[in-house]
Amino acid sequence: MTNAALIEIIARSSAGILCLLTCAILLANARQSLAGKLGALFGLGAFAYIICASPELTALLGVWQLPLIPFSWLDSVFFWWFCLALFCDHYRFRVAHIFPAIPILILVALRPVVTDPFWLDQMTLLKQLIGVLLFMHATYFALLSLKDDLVDSRRRFRVVIAVSVGLSGIFLMGLERITNGSQVAELYQVGSAVWLLILAFAFAMWALRASPSMFIERPVQPHRHDIEEVTARIDPVDRPLLARLEAAITDGAYLEAGLTVGKLAERLGTPEHRLRKLINSGLGYRNFSSYINSHRVEDAKEILADPERARLQILQVALDLGYGSIASFNRAFREATGEAPTSFRRKALLAD
DSSP, rough: OOOHHHHHHHHHHHHHHHHHHHHHHHHHHHHHSSSHHHHHHHHHHHHHHHHHHHHHHHHHHGGGGHHHHHHHTHHHHHHHHHHHHHHHOOOOOOOGTTHHHHHHHHHHHHGGGGGOOOHHHHHHHHHHHHHHHHHHHHHHHHTTTTBOOHHHHHHHHHHHHHIIIIIIIHHHHHHHHHHHTTTTHHHHHHHHHHHHHHHHHHHHHHHHHHGGOOOOOOOOOOOOOHHHHHHHOOGGGGGGHHHHHHHHHHHGGGGGGOOHHHHHHHHHHHHHHHHHHIIIIITTTSSSHHHHHHHHHHHHHOOOOOOGGTTSOHHOEEEEEEEESSHHHHHHHHHSSOOOOOHHHHHHHHHH
């Protein structure tokens, strides 16, 4: 066995152990959270991928590698699920989310009966293409609502997960294709093993230090709050800011189209991080859009229940409340009330 092969085995074995440790940590600390469970599943998939991607380790394992292969091939799917659950407060696991796993499982089932190297390579390529698409979407999703996220620990992790795992997954898949069968293939195996060890160590450290606020199972949507109750429980230093925030909301700041936490902080003359902390810790909202929508939806309910405005189109209601489209209004209204605006209006007007 060469020195390079020995380094690869040690690095991959260590990385695999760290992935299993991460699984145990997440299951222990966030077992009530879907994001925590899917994070543990991703850790298991990462362990399987790290082991199965090494010819040296698979040769040592022999038939014992077979149970790991499905988890190895599904690792990108597990990562995608984990990101969706962690970064979306209203995430629900739907049947559609299983679809990317179906072709991969079919490929896994066909591998033992396909002997032609060309078709085996094409099957691997197809699996990698699906993985690249999932990594790209997960990275896009993590960065899409970065500024909207009010949970500081989760907002920082969005960047880390997008850059370290998402882009690394795409980069490693590309290098694997390029170096496969070439003279630098051994160098790639060692380099990728060391890099995966670094990622596994970072992921394990994150799991150990992850804030419980990141793993809240379907958080309750706050409603309009009692200003006196909120004032009594927040830090006295933040009370003047709360008063300015309430005044701005009363003046209709939440109706501004395209309003962001940065714009609102500038309007209030305060650093953005202070406003984020106030809305998150003081008022109980996990993202800025939920805070703004709580006010907009309450106004929408009053408008839709008013017989005198029964002929006002839903689209006009959405635009008047600051929404850029009827789709975004329908989504926010359904999340807050559990039904579509048209259904709510029909029931409210019939009740009168």
